[in-house]
Amino acid sequence: MKITLLGTGTSQGVPVIGCTCEVCRSVDYRDKRLRVSVHLEVDGKSIIIDSGPDFRQQVLRERITKLDALVFTHEHKDHTAGLDDIRAYNFLQRKDMPLFAEERVLNQLKQEFSYIFSDYKYPGIPQVQLHPITNTPFEVEGILFTPIRVMHYKLPVFGFRIGDFSYITDVNFISEEELDKVRGSKVIVLDALRHEPHISHFSLQEAVEILQELKPEKAYLTHISHLMGLHREVEEMLPDFIHPGYDGQQIEL
Template structure:
């Protein structure tokens, strides 16, 4: 499996509009963070987790010419706002795009993108096929996904385990029972928003402590804000098996 981190930034991205901090002014490409998303290439299939506002830019940058499905973690705009751009794949692949998500998430998509689901099928709108999921494992084009239930403050969110890879973003709590689903993963991608505690995201210290408990072979941090600090300064402070993710990073699992 090859995993590409399409975006590793928080909801505002980095740089933040109107901010002149040293991170937002950095010329290091690793400090330029689009909204969080990941591309999985596994068993000949192309699957993306979340389609944020930067979806078009991300798939063009990585030259993702085919897409078999979209899987959503939750309904927040920084994870769904780019949905309209899947229509390019509709045109080139001549098929509707399967969208996997909890019933609550799919209902939110119906409201946010009402024109897709209205009775009047305007020419050129995205063509989608809604596929509701629960907490049970499910298959995406023959690829097995295990949902990992986490909390984003009070909002239930899904992370996912695919083989030896686990991806969790927008979380600040995971139960012991859900941790057991993650244990044994060789690679974990986990959110770490900033240095200070946050109401709905793991801080850097909290993320490191969780990863030290789970003990993957390798781990990468994502959903990073400008408040975490410069990539070149933060990464050397981390345990050897933990690295900061960055946009375009490719991970072999």
């Protein structure tokens, strides 16, 4: 498995528009964060989790010329707004794009991208196949995904485990039952917004405590705010096996 962090930033990204803080003015490429997303290459299949507003920029940057499916964690705009750009893959691959998400999320996509689902199909619109998922394992192009139910304040969100890799973003609570699904993962990518507590995201300390309990071989933080501080400084304060993720980072499993 090859994992590429397409984006590791918050809903506003980093730098934040109009902000002149040290992080937003940084020239370190690791401090430039697009909206959160991840690309998986598994057994010849190409799968992306979440298509945020920066989807087009991300797939061009990583030269992703093949995409077999899109999987969604939840319906927030910073995770879905780039859906229209799958049109290019429809054209290249000459087939509909499979979308995997909870029924609630699929219904939200139908509202926000109503033209895709209208009775009258305008030429050139995205072509999709909808695959509702629940909190039970499912297959994406023959690849087994195990959903991990987490809470994003009061909104239910899915993380996913694929083999020895677990990916959880936009979370401030994970039950012990769901945490058990993550145990034994060799690599974990986990939400860590900032140092201070937040109503809907893990703080740095909360994320570190969970990762120290789970003890993966490697862990990477995502959904990082400019309030977290400079990448190089955050790296220095973390345990050896935990790293702040950065856009374009590749992990082999």
